[in-house]
Amino acid sequence: MNAPQPLSSQQVQFFHEEGYLIVPDVFDPAELEPLRREMHAEINRKARALKAEGKLTELHENLGFDEQLAAIQRDSPDNGDAILRHLEGLRGGGFHAPEMFDVISHPKLMQKLSSLLGTEEIVASSVYRIRPKLPNFGRGVVPWHQDSGYFASHCDQHLIITCWVPLVDATVENGCMQILPRTHQGEVALHHTGGNAGFLVIKDNDLPDDPRKSIVAACPRGGVVFMTNRTPHCSTPNYSNHIRWSIDLRFQSSEVPSNVGLWPEKHDAEGNAEPEFYEKGNVACYPPEADFLVSSKLHPEQVTDYAEYSRRREVYDQTKPNFSVFRRWPAQS
């Protein structure tokens, strides 16, 4: 296994000028195997549970990680959907096994991020998503957006880095991302709600540049696509016969507003946190999900371990804080 390496100054400059950077070899592909294996095992556990409930007949256990869920979905969209939602969780990131945390906090990723963020004090966000883009399945197609469209507006001018980590080789055929370069320095573009599968969407006319200038962000397994929170991007359909698995993770300097150390202890009858929480918690860029410290030279004793990560995710997930505090976009007409 190759040792963690910082990015070169040219790569850092490219990222800040272009708004993205594709590094094809952050991980040795073997380092992603435990995560692939555990996600596959989780799919099997959920499929067996559906079988025990009498909802599913064929497990397709002979098929690999890149195929099994697609076969289950072909047999029954309801079963495919149940497994997808189980993995994604209520608001994404439902699957939070140690193998996931190992990738989120991997020293090789931390090393690259500290080059881009200019600090070793790094906070990870629970706003991570697992994306099994099934062949010819509409929900995996993500319209143009900036990740800042999803965050509270007081974080618009802060840097939050998305690390898009494919768990298979991501190609044009299987629906890799497209990115609009050199457009991340301005304001957050106008987004609308009601895009495909409930995604936010920037209409072509509201994009900061002509979408024909977008680049194709193909990336091999082991690589990472780094993007800023104001980099417009989208993804296209999967025309292959296998699943385009990926995870997207988000990181920021510990100086950027976060809810590290905050617990949503108090809630009203609807499960919404009390205003007092938002007065403190509203400092977070995405208050409903837990942030956690993943790298620190100054306070290594405060770096979150797996047990703490898992507890924070679960407590936040159960408390269902009120989303409406930072909904900011009109509905699509």
Ligand SMILES: O=C(O)CCC(=O)C(=O)O
């Ligand atoms: O994985 C995809 O297809 C889209 C990912 C995305 O939009 C994101 O990471 O923000």
